[in-house]
Amino acid sequence: MIGKLEGYGLPLGSKSRHISGERFMLVGDAGHLVDPLTGEGIGHAFYSGFIAAEQARDCFEKNDFSEAYMKEYDVRVARVLGSEMKLSYRLQTLMRVVPIVNLLGSIISGNRKFLEVLSRMYNDFDLRGQLVKPFFWIKMFFSKRKS
Numbered sequence: 326m327i328g329k330l331e332g333y334g335l336p337l338g339s340k341s342r343h344i345s346g347e348r349f350m351l352v353g354d355a356g357h358l359v360d361p362l363t364g365e366g367i368g369h370a371f372y373s374g375f376i377a378a379e380q381a382r383d384c385f386e387k388n389d390f391s392e393a394y395m396k397e398y399d400v401r402v403a404r405v406l407g408s409e410m411k412l413s414y415r416l417q418t419l420m421r422v423v424p425i426v427n428l429l430g431s432i433i434s435g436n437r438k439f440l441e442v443l444s445r446m447y448n449d450f451d452l453r454g455q456l457v458k459p460f461f462w463i464k465m466f467f468s469k470r471k472s
């Protein structure tokens with residue numbers, strides 16, 4: 326070792342940030358675009374890279390690389406990823422409350438149907454949206470009682 330070991334946490338998209346300015350755009354991890362709930366950032370890095378490429382093309386066409394014009398990039402990234410990130414952050418915040426986690430654990434354990442729903446949640450964004458709705462949990466709770 327020639328220096329000290331250094332690290333940095335995953336740059337989570339827990340809050341909205343400015344990810345562009347005059348002559349620059351931040352994509353993927355550089356733009357803090359990692360999903361706050363799952364820690365996944367590869368897909369978001371691809372999306373933001375794709376949007377940045379289109380923005381760069383537009384900048385060259387208009388010969389405008391100003392901070393004001395680059396804001397288009399922030400707007401498009403927020404439109405594509407913003408609601409998903411907000412939802413993930415809300416769920417992550419919920420998961421910090423120990424009694425809630427324990428309650429969920431007791432609902433989940435032994436409930437095969439619920440385990441299946443949770444695994445699908447990773448790919449199914451609409452389903453993930455259900456997780457913040459009380460009615461979803463009531464339904465799940467009664468499905469446990471029945472099983």
Ligand SMILES: Cc1cc2nc3c(=O)[nH]c(=O)nc-3n(C[C@H](O)[C@H](O)[C@H](O)COP(=O)(O)OP(=O)(O)OC[C@H]3O[C@@H](n4cnc5c(N)ncnc54)[C@H](O)[C@@H]3O)c2cc1C
Binds near residue numbers: 353354364365367368
């Ligand atoms: C342990 C771990 C597990 C993960 N698991 C998952 C997972 O299962 N699914 C998922 O979706 N995401 C996962 N992630 C997150 C995911 O890896 C990142 O979000 C994603 O790789 C970000 O892509 P990126 O292109 O923005 O950055 P990176 O993949 O970090 O690419 C940045 C590149 O820039 C290079 N670079 C840095 N500085 C310079 C410089 N000065 N000059 C030239 N090159 C430079 C780096 O070497 C690197 O190759 C995980 C992350 C970690 C740390």
